[in-house]
Amino acid sequence: MRDILSEIKERLKDRIDNWYEHNPRRIYFSIDKNDIREIAQILFEDLGLRFATATGMEVPEGFEIVYHFSFDKSGQIISVRTLINNKNNPEIDSLAVISPCFEWIEREMWEMLGINFVGHPNLKRLLLAEDWPEGKYPLRQR
Amino acid sequence: MSHKVIIPIGPYHPLQEEPEFFKLFVEGEKVSDIEIVIGYNHRGIEKICESKHFDQVAFVVERICGICSTSHPFAYVNAVEDLAQIEVPERALFIRTIIAEMERLHSHLLWLGLAGHFIGYNTVWMWAWRYREPLLDCFEMISGNRNHYAMMKVGGVRRDILDEYIPPLKKALDEINRAVDMFKGAVMDDPVIHARLKGIGVLTYDQAVEWSVVGPTARASGVDIDVRRDDPYGAYNRIDWTVVIRKEGDVFAKTVVRILEMYESIRIIRQCLNKMPKGEIDAEVKDIPPGEGIGHAEAPRGEVFHYVRSDGTNRPIRHKVRAPSYMNVASNKIAAVGQSISDATITLAAVDPCYCCTERVAVIDRFRNRKILDGWDLIRLSQEKTYKLRKK
Numbered sequence: 001m002r003d004i005l006s007e008i009k010e011r012l013k014d015r016i017d018n019w020y021e022h023n024p025r026r027i028y029f030s031i032d033k034n035d036i037r038e039i040a041q042i043l044f045e046d047l048g049l050r051f052a053t054a055t056g057m058e059v060p061e062g063f064e065i066v067y068h069f070s071f072d073k074s075g076q077i078i079s080v081r082t083l084i085n086n087k088n089n090p091e092i093d094s095l096a097v098i099s100p101c102f103e104w105i106e107r108e109m110w111e112m113l114g115i116n117f118v119g120h121p122n123l124k125r126l127l128l129a130e131d132w133p134e135g136k137y138p139l140r141q142r
Numbered sequence: 143m144s145h146k147v148i149i150p151i152g153p154y155h156p157l158q159e160e161p162e163f164f165k166l167f168v169e170g171e172k173v174s175d176i177e178i179v180i181g182y183n184h185r186g187i188e189k190i191c192e193s194k195h196f197d198q199v200a201f202v203v204e205r206i207c208g209i210c211s212t213s214h215p216f217a218y219v220n221a222v223e224d225l226a227q228i229e230v231p232e233r234a235l236f237i238r239t240i241i242a243e244m245e246r247l248h249s250h251l252l253w254l255g256l257a258g259h260f261i262g263y264n265t266v267w268m269w270a271w272r273y274r275e276p277l278l279d280c281f282e283m284i285s286g287n288r289n290h291y292a293m294m295k296v297g298g299v300r301r302d303i304l305d306e307y308i309p310p311l312k313k314a315l316d317e318i319n320r321a322v323d324m325f326k327g328a329v330m331d332d333p334v335i336h337a338r339l340k341g342i343g344v345l346t347y348d349q350a351v352e353w354s355v356v357g358p359t360a361r362a363s364g365v366d367i368d369v370r371r372d373d374p375y376g377a378y379n380r381i382d383w384t385v386v387i388r389k390e391g392d393v394f395a396k397t398v399v400r401i402l403e404m405y406e407s408i409r410i411i412r413q414c415l416n417k418m419p420k421g422e423i424d425a426e427v428k429d430i431p432p433g434e435g436i437g438h439a440e441a442p443r444g445e446v447f448h449y450v451r452s453d454g455t456n457r458p459i460r461h462k463v464r465a466p467s468y469m470n471v472a473s474n475k476i477a478a479v480g481q482s483i484s485d486a487t488i489t490l491a492a493v494d495p496c497y498c499c500t501e502r503v504a505v506i507d508r509f510r511n512r513k514i515l516d517g518w519d520l521i522r523l524s525q526e527k528t529y530k531l532r533k534k
Contacts, residue, residue: 025373026224026436050367051354052438053464055449068436068449072366075373077436101354104472105464127181138189 004047004071008078011042018081025074028066030081036067037093039080043069044098049078051101056109058141059083063090063115084115094120112139146174164474164490171482176475191461196222196430196452200294203448203463208289209252212245213441214463215294217448220375222296225435225450228425232377234298236418239376241284241293242439243407243414247318248277249442250400250407253491254325257397260487261338262525266328273321276314283307298424308415315408322404329397334531339394343477343489346391353473356466357444358399359493363391369440381413393492430456441466443493467493484523 005027009016018030031039043049049069056065063084070077084090094117095102106117107126114137117123128138147168163179187206191199203214216238223230251274258266278288284303285291293299303311329335345355350363360367368385370378386402388395432454438447444466451460470493478489 022224022433022435023227028434048351050351052445052447053449053462053468055460055462057451057460066449068447070438070445072372075369077373077438079436099352099354100472100475101352101469104468125181127184129181129184138186 001074004049004074004076004078007047008043011047012039015039025076026079027076028079028081030083033082033084033092036080036082037095037098040067040095040102041098043078043080047071051099052077054102054105054109056113056115056139058113058139062086063113065092065109065115067095090115091118092116093118094123096120096122111137113137114140166478166483166486168483171484173478173481173483173486176478178471178474180471188461188463191458193457195456196296196458199458199461200296201292204290204292204294206463206465209249210245210441210443210446211290212241212293213439213446214448214465215292216242216376217437217439217441217446218450218461219294219296220437220439221435221448221450222430222437223435224437225433225452226296226427226430228297228427230298230425231422232419233302233421234423234425235377235380236414237299237303237423238294239378239381240303240411240414240418241291241299242376243410244277244281246442247404247407247411248274248281250404251277251318253400253442254397257488257491260491260521260524261335262528263328263335266325269321270325273318276317280307280311280314283310295424297427298422300424302423303418312412312415315411319405319408322401322408326401329401334528336394337531338485338528339397339488340390340392342393342485343481343492344390344392345473345477347389349473349476350391353469353476355444355470355473355493357440357442357470358396358403359444359470359473361386362388362395362399364389367445369438369445373438375437375439377414377417378410380417381410383410383413393488396492429454443467444470484527487521487524 015031015035016029017032020028022028044051049071052068052070054065054067056063061083065082067080068077069080084092092115094106096106097119103122104126106120107123109115110117110123111125111128165177166173167175187202191202194202200215200218203218204211206214251270255267255270258270281291282288284307285293285301293301345359345363347364350360350365356367364387366385366387371385383406386399386406388399430452432452434449434451436449438445446466447464449462450458453459474490474493478486481489
């Protein structure tokens with residue numbers, strides 16, 4: 001069986017900030033937010049991981065996005081964590097240019113948390129109603 | 143000659159579980175583009191979960207879907223047990239597996255009935271739903287409810303499957319097995335169904351990978367994924383069963399995958415009933431430590447994904463839920479474009495979105511006569527095509 005973890009470490013090398021294995025099937029690592037598009041490309045296109053979903057949340061330092069990729073041959077879930085260190089104008093590169101499967105979840109994080117996805121082809125509301133007030137983000141803490 | 147027509151499907155109908163809105167752009171008979179609008183039933187469950195304690199969340203997420211109502215709690219308890227590293231008693235794992243597979247059976251029967259209805263096989267509709275009933279009775283016997291079973295809890299299950307429940311459950315399984323034999327014959331041997339479903343709504347292997355679709359939608363396109371086997375939870379790694387794969391990617395392949403999966407579900411339940419050990423059905427759960435956990439489960443429609451983060455209090459600080467239709471419905475953009483209108487209904491329904499009812503459909507001519515057709519017309523178009531084929 002392919003050892004996907006050493007392949008990832010081999011490809012990403014020192015771009016991995018922090019590596020943490022909760023158990024052999026649940027792996028988390030952090031990266032710099034400016035590397036996200038390149039790293040997602042490596043994971044999704046080159047290494048063939050399946051994109052499961054992404055979790056966005058507000059943390060005291062700013063906003064955190066955890067992209068969950070799944071390697072189904074071994075049942076491992078590899079979560080890529082990145083921090084957007086800006087409370088007022090959070091921005092990150094959009095991954096929707098890599099594959100359409102990133103499109104909906106980025107729209108959702110955009111409307112729920114107010115994170116701007118730079119380069120998204122169709123950044124409009126997905127779940128919120130049309131008459132929901134502009135600038136109110138339901139999943140922000142306050 | 144051809145002018146562009148928009149056919150809106152949805153968003154509201156009392157029979158739908160999940161309102162969605164498909165705007166079909168049509169040129170002549172061909173669908174040239176599709177716009178999918180969701181969110182009509184957004185209830186903010188992720189936000190609600192932040193204000194419930196860990197035991198209550200299982201009940202909240204159960205309400206996400208009325209058809210696959212055990213998959214979300216199942217994925218959620220997997221996530222919390224991953225977070226807090228809780229050992230679940232063997233018997234509870236078997237009971238969870240039985241409930242999840244019973245749910246897959248009734249969900250696939252429900253889909254088969256609706257698919258039959260859309261292409262004009264109303265007998266299949268009636269019979270499929272008739273054979274779903276004994277299963278729902280079994281659910282009522284075990285859990286007290288036909289639909290929201292509330293069996294899952296962090297650390298185990300809430301109700302035991304008593305010895306006296308096993309004979310009627312086995313009897314119902316025999317009955318359903320005979321019914322699935324009948325449906326398999328009806329689908330596989332009918333030339334009209336072949337003509338209606340083969341080569342329709344094709345999603346190729348590469349497209350399935352690119353759109354990251356899950357469940358039967360992926361497996362019908364040759365993508366060999368199934369959470370039950372890949373990342374075993376419950377008792378799936380203690381049981382002998384196989385993953386059903388088809389390569390064609392059309393509606394027919396999706397139908398065949400679901401029918402054959404019903405046999406696997408029956409096999410799994412029978413083995414579980416025989417192998418289920420005696421003992422406790424839940425573990426004692428102490429405080430949930432700070433940290434994060436991921437749980438997923440194979441729902442009838444594909445992978446349900448839950449991420450839970452705890453800060454050490456008795457409530458999750460963040461709970462992310464991703465249902466399988468979130469990935470699958472988006473892929474309709476590929477599958478439906480290029481089809482004729484009469485095939486659109488079955489193509490949209492083939493991913494088994496929680497939205498199966500295309501009753502509220504209207505045809506609008508974009509340029510001149512703003513004529514609006516009743517929703518039944520689209521289903522009638524689809525059914526008429528079958529009748530014509532049958533006459534030939």
